[in-house]
Amino acid sequence: MRGDRPGGPIRWRMHLPSPPERVFAALASNEGRAAFWAEEAVETGGAVAFRFANGTRLTARILEQRPPSRFVVDLRNHDPGRAWDEGYADQ
Secondary structure: OOOOOOOOOOOOOOOOOOOHHHHHHHHOOHHHHHHHOOOEEEEEOOEEEEEOOOOOEEEEEEEEEEOOOEEEEEOOOOOOOOOHHHOOEOO
């Protein structure tokens, strides 16, 4: 995105044709994340444990929740050298 520096954080933004309250509710709930993002996405102790259809698992720490428009997770534990379909597993 404009203004990002090489090697810095990756910012991913999506523009969805839904009200911000509805999108936030989906991202901030186990059921919503599972329907939108992964097979399972359970929040425990300030982190979300994702399980994808191919068996991939990833844990992302929740950095910020500001209804109705901001839900931020930390995906820095992801190893960018491995693709999702190569059996990546966050340990």
